[in-house]
Amino acid sequence: xxxxxxxxxxxxxxxxxxxxxxxxxxxxxxxxxxxxxxxxxxxxxxxxxxxxxxxxxxxxxxxxxxxxxxxxxxxxxxxxxxxxxxxxxxxxxxxxxxxxxxxxxxxxxxxxxxxxxxxxxxxxxxxxxxxxxxxxxxxxxxxxxxxxxxxxxxxxxxxxxxxxxxxxxxxxxxxxxxxxxxxxxxxxxxxxxxxxxxxxxxxxxxxxxxxxxxxxxxxxxxxxxxxxxxxxxxxxxxxxxxxxxxxxxxxxxxxxxxxxxxxxxxxxxxxxxxxxxxxxxxxxxxxxxxxxxxxxxx
Numbered sequence: 001x002x003x004x005x006x007x008x009x010x011x012x013x014x015x016x017x018x019x020x021x022x023x024x025x026x027x028x029x030x031x032x033x034x035x036x037x038x039x040x041x042x043x044x045x046x047x048x049x050x051x052x053x054x055x056x057x058x059x060x061x062x063x064x065x066x067x068x069x070x071x072x073x074x075x076x077x078x079x080x081x082x083x084x085x086x087x088x089x090x091x092x093x094x095x096x097x098x099x100x101x102x103x104x105x106x107x108x109x110x111x112x113x114x115x116x117x118x119x120x121x122x123x124x125x126x127x128x129x130x131x132x133x134x135x136x137x138x139x140x141x142x143x144x145x146x147x148x149x150x151x152x153x154x155x156x157x158x159x160x161x162x163x164x165x166x167x168x169x170x171x172x173x174x175x176x177x178x179x180x181x182x183x184x185x186x187x188x189x190x191x192x193x194x195x196x197x198x199x200x201x202x203x204x205x206x207x208x209x210x211x212x213x214x215x216x217x218x219x220x221x222x223x224x225x226x227x228x229x230x231x232x233x234x235x236x237x238x239x240x241x242x243x244x245x246x247x248x249x250x251x252x253x254x255x256x257x258x259x260x261x262x263x264x265x266x267x268x269x270x271x272x273x274x275x276x277x278x279x280x281x282x283x284x285x286x287x288x289x290x291x292x293x294x295x296x297x298x
Contacts, residue, residue, distance in 0.1 A: 027067035173202035183235035232261035
């Protein structure tokens, strides 16, 4: 069982800690436990409840009404709401609940419904990608545990692989070599980039997680790609990122290198001439739009 501080509840639900304390006192919504040293904490059931309460409250339910409902009634209303709501924030909130509950069936249903309504690309851009960014930050701050993050990441990864396999390209187009640095395992952004690139008719050589430098060089010499693309989330660490970017620039001077990720965006880095920072996944989309598209096989 995981434990959470009131600050964790605030980060996960979006409800200010001050408001949570008022709801706790006025409506007895939460019942915090205490450690042996008298420090208040909350458990998984408290978190699930407050996520559901937040979603209902955001959609017009008065807190006094929610407080009078049984837990099964709250859950039923949340399920009805997420099935009919097209608001991206509502869907992200619902996926957060699925993550906490590790409810694979519910997660798959929400994702499949949004793909039918919005299409795969828009679902990824507007719902899944912001959701993954959110839980990435929450994981790094300790607000969620590694098991919850891995559970969701693997489900999204499965969806992406199926979608990528459905993209069949003919010859032509640019050649992209996609990889993660040694020690880097956060693959979702790289997989989505692969989907976007293939959907525009370009060729992808996909090396994936934790690619050894010598292997990267061997594949580069064999394929001579136009672009290299990497995502730096945790490895290399911040003090070595500049050195790593400089080494990529020198080693692969004939190609344009695209870099993004938590250790890149907003950092005080100097990019060599053949290295371009991608601030968001939409930047990759914009880059692809700059490149002449090639015909797709129907």
